[in-house]
Amino acid sequence: MPQASTAEQVIDSKNLEPLDIRLLVLDIDGTIAGESNEISETVKQAVGKAQAKGIQVAIATGRMYRSALRFHQALGATLPILAYQGAWIQDPATDKLYQHLPVSRTTAAELLDYFETETLRSRLAVHFYINDQLYVRERNDQTESYRKRSTIQPQFVGDLRNILNDEPTKILALSQEPALVDQLLLDLRQKYTPEELYLTKSVPTFFEAANPAVNKGNAVRFLAEDLLGINRENVMAIGDNFNDVEMLEYAGLGIAMGDAPPEVKALAQWVAPSVDEDGVAAAIEEFIL
Structure with missing residues (x-):
């Protein structure tokens, strides 16, 4: 698949068959949070509009569970957090720990x-x-x-x-x-x-x-198929770095941020603007709203 820059799309959304997105999975650093370490109001509003259409939202991050929690709350997400690249999957609403895969x-x-x-x-x-x-x-x-x-x-x-x-x-x-x-x-x-x-x-x-069984792709698969009973074609995932690659490859629609490394962009189906340009909001507008 050809490499894409921030301004170019690997796929043309206008030529896509209608997408049945039911789950939106978002990375934190470099995706919904930039140097400010906060989520912009533009991205929050876009995520809220997606949720209003019935689309569930989850966070998949390399961060600790405790460190990811405030972003989960800021988005009004209701699904388990996929923390530590998916090694730790826990539901903040119930405190239920669905998965913990440590290193020996x-x-x-x-x-x-x-x-x-x-x-x-x-x-x-x-x-x-x-x-x-x-x-x-x-x-x-x-x-x-x-x-x-x-x-x-x-x-x-x-x-x-x-x-x-x-x-x-x-x-x-x-x-x-x-x-x-x-x-x-x-x-x-x-x-x-x-x-x-x-x-x-x-x-x-x-x-x-x-742990060798850990990556964000496996975590998103577990969330989508085992917990929600939906297919990969119903998943849209957005990330910006090498630890997001498996998640972008698994999702029916994998989107890279505009300032992702070229190797990550090349694996994505669409390249959004950068985090500072509210790329997540642009992707939601393009494919969901």
């Missing part, structure tokens, strides 16, 4: 050994997420920036092995060097097969590792 303690310890090698230790901030709590080794600029955006207070524990009595939901390695994150992906994809570990990046400086 053995694999978590192996990753920590790798991250703490002499060439990497000073260049990475490592986050372990256990029971929807954030654990880090020590305070640093990267963790502080993450705290401000996520509004989650990390727990500083020194050696992260001290909290490995439980299995982490997700492991995140932050670096100020995007090239280093790419190298982590390359190295660890040679060490672990997709059947052993799910590896991705959600922004250029975030390396993420999760």
Whole structure:
């Protein structure tokens, strides 16, 4: 499929057969929330109009469940939140946890050994997420920036092995060097097969590792088919980065944001304007309203 820029459409919505969209799934960062870390009124109104037409809305994010909750509430969403790339699926209305797929303690310890090698230790901030709590080794600029955006207070524990009595939901390695994150992906994809570990990046400086059964595509499939009883053709999904790829491929209509990487745009069926241009509202207007 040809690559698309912000201004060009991979498909022409005017030539599409009428779409029976029943579920709209939205990523948070870079999709409904930009630098402001808030959802614009334009996007809120567009989502509200979609809901008024009977379309259900869900959030699928790499964020913690607790960090995603305020966005879920701001949209008036009623479905479970697909958090941690889908490793954690929970309904805020009932607190029911539908799915939790963690990383094994053995694999978590192996990753920590790798991250703490002499060439990497000073260049990475490592986050372990256990029971929807954030654990880090020590305070640093990267963790502080993450705290401000996520509004989650990390727990500083020194050696992260001290909290490995439980299995982490997700492991995140932050670096100020995007090239280093790419190298982590390359190295660890040679060490672990997709059947052993799910590896991705959600922004250029975030390396993420999760259970091999985890990705947003599987999570959206579970929500649509198992919980709602609808088909993939009834799903419209919007995202902006590599951790959204499986979700965009699964959905009957997968839409990339205008500032998504070229590889992600190339997999989408339509490219919306950027998050700062309220691209989600434009996509809703184009295909739902």
